Amino acid sequence: MTAPEIQKPLLDVRGLTIEIETRRGPAVIVDGINLTVGKGETVGVVGESGCGKSLTMLSLVRLLPNKIKVKGGTAEFAGRDLLRMSKSELRQVRGGKIGFVFQDPMTSLNPVMRIGDQLCEPLIYHRSMNKAEARTRAIELLRLVGIPGPEQRITAYPHELSGGMRQRVMIAMGLACDPELLIADEPTTALDVTIQAQIVDLVKDLRKKLNMSVVWITHDLALIAGLVDRVAVLYAGTVVEDAPVGELFARPTHPYTRGLLASIPKLSDERASRLSSIGGTPPEPGRRPKGCPFAPRCALAEAVCHERVPALEPVVGSNGHRVACFVAQRQMMEAA
Amino acid sequence: MAAEPLIKVENLVKHFVVRLGAFGERGATVYAVDDVNFDIFAGETLSLVGESGCGKSTTGFTLLNLQKATSGKVIFQGENIVSLDEKRMRPYRRELQIVFQDPYSTLNPRMTIGEVVGEPILFHKLATKAELPERVSRLLGDVGLPARFAQRYPHELSGGQRQRVAIARALACQPKFIVCDEAISALDVSVQAQIINLLLDLQEKYGLTYLFIAHDLAVVRHISDRVGVMYLGRLAELATREQLFSNPLHPYTKALLSAVPEADPELEKTRQRQILVGDVPSPLSPPAGCRFHTRCPIAMDKCRAVVPEWREVVTGHHVACHAVDMGTAG
C-alpha cells in the first residue's frame, strides 16, 4: 500500500531540526528528522512523551510555541517548502490544505462559540463561501463524521457535547476544507476505548471516501497496527526506524522498537509472566545524550553508539524499511 | 485459592450529592457505585475495568474507606471497615494501601523521598528512628531504586521513578492489600512494563493481594487472576481471566474486548469489530433497568424495565444480563 516510488510524496520533510531556548542556551529537541507521506497514504508517527512527535507536526504549519524554533531542514508540501513560504501562503495551507485534529477536544474548541460557527469560519475564510453555503456545508460535515441530528447540534456549544462527540467535531473542522493531508495528534488518547474504536473507524472510512493522506501521531503501537500503511518510530527527536506497518511488526529492527513491541502484553502471554522492558527513562527534551540518543538504555550499545549518531539507512533486502542503528546495520552486513 | 476471602464487598453503594443553583439549594445525585458485590481472595490480583465514569476508582476509594460509603459492607478481618470512623480505622489503614495514577502529584513536593517512605514506618511504629535509614534503603531497593535517592526531592525524579517511590511508601506499612488505581496509566509505554514487572515481583515476594483498577485491557489480561467489568456504577461481569477473555458473556464485555486494538497488523486486518454506537449516559441520570440497554445491540423490552440480577452462571463466572441464560455459559 506504500505510495509508488516514482510519484513525488505529498509531504517530504528533510533534516528538520528544532531547538528550544533554555537558560543554559539553545538545546536541540528535534534532530534532523526525515519523513515522507505519499498521496493517500496513512503514516503513523509513534513515540513516547517528549520525543518531539507533536512539535515536528506543529512546526510544519509554523505553530510552534515561543522559545521553540526551527533551526534547519525543509518541509515540502505539494512541491512548496512550508518552512519558507510567506505568511499569506501559509494561511491558505493551514486549515485549508492541511487539517489538524488535536488530542484534547475540550481545550481545542473555543468554549464560547457555537460549534456551527467554529465550523463555518474556515469555510468562509478559505473557501469564500457565504454564510448560508457555509452552514449547509457545516451540517454536511457533521453528518459525515457521524453526529446525529446535525441540524440541531450545529447550535450547540462544546460543553454540551460528550468527549467523543467533541472529537468528531474536531475532525469535522480538520476536514472542513477538503484537506489533502490530515494531521491527527493523539486524537483518541483522551477517549475511552469504545469511543476510540468509533473514531478510528471513522477516520479509516473518511480517508477512503475523501482520498486524503493522514499522519496519525500516537504513543500506542497497538492502536496503529490496523490503521496505518507505514510507521515512523521517534525517539528523543530522531526517527530511529521507518517501515511499512506489516514489516515493522514482523521484523522490528531497532532495539528501541523491539523493546517497545516486547513490552506490550500479548494474547499469547502467560498470566503474570514478566514483560520484557526497557530499563531507564527517555531523556528529557533538550537533554539528549551524545551519540545515539537510545544508547544509554540500549542493551546492545557499543562504544561507537555513545560517540556518533547513526543515520537512517535502508534495511538490506527490504522494501522501504529503514533503521538508524549501528549494531543492526553491522549485523545485516555480516549476515549478507 | 483460599475459600475464605480476604475482603468481602457486599452491596456497596456510593452516591455523591452535587449542589446546583446559586445557593446550592438543588441537589442532584451521582450514582457512582450502585450495589456492587465481589470477593477478593488472598494473594490474587483482581482487576476492575471499565470506561471513565463507570465507578471503578470510586469503588477502590470507598472500599478503603477514603470516601464514606452510602451503604453496604466491606468485610476485612471480620470487621465492616466502611462503618468505622477515622480513629478506629487507623489499625486497618496499615494493612490496606493504595497507589495512585498521577506520578506528579502522588508525592508531597516538600518532603524528601526518605521522609516520604519513612513517615509511615515511624507513624505506625514499625521501626525505631535508628533503624529507619536501613529500612528506607531496603524499601527503595525493593522497588529498584538506589538508596541515595532518599535524599532527593520528588521533582528531581522521572515519572516512573516517582511511581516506584509511591509503591515503596505503600509497602512501608507492610500491607496485605494494595489498590492500584490506574497506577501505570500515566506512564510512558517503555516504563509501564517496568512497573508491571515490579508489581508482579513484589506480589510474589510479599504475598500481596491487588485490586488493580485500569482501563487498559491488554495489561489487565496480562496480570489478573480475575477481572470485573463495570458499567455506569454496576458490575456487568466478573470472571476468571480465562473465562472472561475467551468466553465473555455480557454484551458490554464483548464490545469492550472487541474495541481493544491488538499489536498485530495481520490480525487487525481480519478481525471482526463490534463497535458500540453512542456514548455512556450521564451517571446523574442513569437509564432504568439494565444501564447498558441504551447502547446494547441485543436489548429487549425487559432490559429497559428490570434491573438484571447479579448471578453466578458457572462456578466463578458472574454476570448481570437478561439475555444470558444458564445454557450459554460453558
Add this chain to the structure above:
Amino acid sequence: MTITPVNLSSSVADDEPPVSLWRDAWHRLVRNKLAVAGLAVVVLLAFVAVFGPWLTPYDFLTQDLNARNQAPSLAHLFGTDDLGRDVFSRVVYGTRTAFVVAIVVTTIAVAIGVTLGAMAGFFGGLFDRTVMWFTDMTMSVPNLLLVVVINASLKTPITAWMEARYQATLNPFYRETIWVDFLLVFGSMALISWPPYARLVRAQVLSIRGRPYVTAARALGLTNRLILMRYIVPNAIGPLIVSVSAGLGTAMVLESAFSFLGVGVNPPTPSWGNMISDGLRVWQHYPHLLAAPAAVLGLATVAFSFLGDGLNDALNPRGSK
C-alpha cells in the same frame, strides 16, 4: 527477584546535590534582577524605618522658622517645609509610619484571613458558606467609604473618651492623640484587607486537600493534625508569601492615600500621604516638598511590586512539574 536497573532521572545529574523546592525558589529569585533590586530597596527602606531616628540630623518636629521652604542643600538634603522642618527627616519618619502601618495591618489581616480561610477550606459545609458570605460582603463595601465612615463615627467618641480619662487620671498617655490615629488606621485597614487572604488560603487548602498525596497520607492513617502541618501548610504557604509581599506594598499605598485624604495618620506625625497633601498646595513654588515624599512612595511601591512578581515566578513556576 529481578530488579530492573534504573538510571537517575535524566533531568538531574547524579552528582548534583538534592535541591528542595524552597532552595530552588530562592535560586530562581536571586537570578531575577528586578526582584533582587526590589528586595534591596525593601531592605534599605526597612533599615531606614528601624534606625531612621538615629540617622537623621534633625528631629522631624523641630521647627526652624528662619529656614522655611529652603531648597535641597547639603544641610537639608530634601530642603525644608513651610515651618522650617527638615523634609529628609520627615520622609525618614514617614517611612517608619508606612512600615509600622503596613506590617501591623498585614499581620492582623493575614491572621484573620488565614484562620478563617483555612478553617473554611478544611471543614467546608455551613461554616465555609458563612465565612465566604461574610468575606464577599466585606469585599463589596468600597474601601474608602468604609474608612471614612469609621473615622467619622469612631474618632470623636474615642478622642472624647481619651480626654475624659486624662481628666480623671491625669495620665499623659491619654493626651497622645497619635495613638487614636494609629488605632483607627490599623483597625479600619485590617478590616478591609483580610478578605483576599481568606479567599486565597481557602482556595489553596481546597485544592491541596484533594491532591493524591494528601489522600495517600490519609490512606497511611496519618492524623488530621499531621496532614495539616506536614502536607497542607507547607504547600499552601508559597502563594501566601507572594500575596503578603504584594499586600505590604498595597498597605503602604493605602496608608498614604488615607493620610493624603485626611482620614489616616494626621499631622504633625509625618506620613508620605499627608506630606504629599501638604506639598501639593505649594508645588508650583516649592516642588521639592511634593517630589521628595512622592518619589519615595513611588520607589517603595515599585520595589514591592517587583519583589512580589519575582516571588511569584520563583515560588509558583509554571510549566515545571
